[in-house]
Amino acid sequence: MQLLTKLKLSSYLFLLILVSFSHCKKSSSSGEDLAALLPLLNLASGLNFCPKSPLPSEILIATTVVSASANVSGFSDSNKAVNGICGSGELVGSLDVYALDITGPGATMVLSWGGKTVKNVSGDDFIVYDNSFRISDDTNTYAMDPSVIQVSIDGTNFCGFNPSYSGASVNLMDSWTRFGGLRPVYYNMTTKPFSNEDLFVNTGGSFLLGGGDGFDLNNLDENDPNDINCNTTLANDIKATGFKFLKITSAANVDNPNTPGSRFPWPPGSYNGSDIDGVVARKLQ
Template identity: 80%
Template sequence: MQLLTRFKISGYLFLWVLAYFSHCKNSSSSGENLAALLPLLNLTSDLNFCPKSPLPSEIQIATTVVSASANVSGFSDKNKAINGICGSGDLVGSLDVYALDITGPGASIVLSWGGKTVKNVTGDDFIVYDNSFRISDESNTYAMDPSVIQVSIDNTNFCGFNPSYTGGGVNIMNSWNRFGGLRPVYYNMSTKPFTNLELFTKTNGSFLLGGGDGFDLEDLDPNDPNDTGCDSNLVDTIRASGFKFLKITSAAEVNNPNTGSKFPWPPGSYNGSDIDGVVARELQ
């Protein structure tokens, strides 16, 4: 039996585990099902140690919530989007997150680095951490929160990466290109620390050593139809001088120009993207 339900509300964790275990006792594959629960049980201990305080000084984490209006029960603390990265690995998502709505004004959050500028350097310039996790033995099948990522100098005109969905399946990672919220988070500031350099180190193909989804400012697209305030001049300016504001929006709130309707939303989640944090490669 695959664990397809994205469990998010920490207060219900114990009751949910009991119910699931009761079902497993009547299953011929109870051993496998019990093994699938172990990451969830370990998660409760991880929550006691993360986020780390004070934050590691070398990790360039976004420190300011500029705007956010979601109010998802149990996950409405905006500070969770800037208080540290608390990943739980490949098989379970972190609960130390701020949850966005699927659609509407609460589907977006804008973060900043307290007035500092994220520079354009070689390779990925920042990493977005959500709480995706694998739900199948196939490494490409995940419970995901695809999010559209945009950057800005003035918090008015945003430029994005022209994300695309191929239609190959909402839980198939390769169906989503240039989105956040796709890859699991291995980085945990307390139990699995990394240096800032290690976080931006590629491993296992498109995955980063600490997980999350990396973005390179060289990939900004002035022709993204969802960024009407962006043009080639603004893209060139951001590439040359960096950006100060980052917007994360649940994909279901954004128009898919290939279909004329909103991007689909994966099943199993009653809310939108879950924000664990954002880390920049270099600030100025």
């Protein structure tokens, strides 16, 4: 109940529905039931006004879906991953997302900036936006969609950030290091706009002003065991020249090097993988 009183929604009934369904992977209902509720939810919450059209020109969002094959009912429109950022804050997940599968070919998607290059600058170079939200008064406990992030110059050979899971708990943010899909999204192009540079302002620890998970190309790790086509030369080339393609994979579809023979865990009760709201670069060329 304390969580409910903090959410600024128009009615108690709608609040119960939204908390139950806003994080699309955490549902005991069928995908068809959820899909039927989406128009009502969007209309009542005002999310139908986000994203803006046309997109703000200064926001350097990934604009092109290179590949995507998931088909999660109600969240199968891959354009949702490139049509703008529609975060709902600390306590509610956005519905304007494209949902990946938990495992299999549909657990991965590749985005690009339409041929442009994301440059390596000081600090975080890009931000991945999902729809995580806090589920406890403990500020470290979230409903999360851990995703493995990799980047590439040619769209074939990818390097990543050697993500690590401590094994403490799938809902403790501190358990996950160098993953996407961990932090809430505060940025909303309609209701809470920021400049592109504002989005990269660090507000303490690893949290950013607009939320999401930031990645610094200087942290690429050629020793990541899941990057079979990455090596020191390629990682250094990406650091020096930037990248054109970004791959996002549900963590449950990636081998966990700390537990040979098994993959990263996935939050129980989830019927789909990572939910992608968008990716923003700091500088393009």
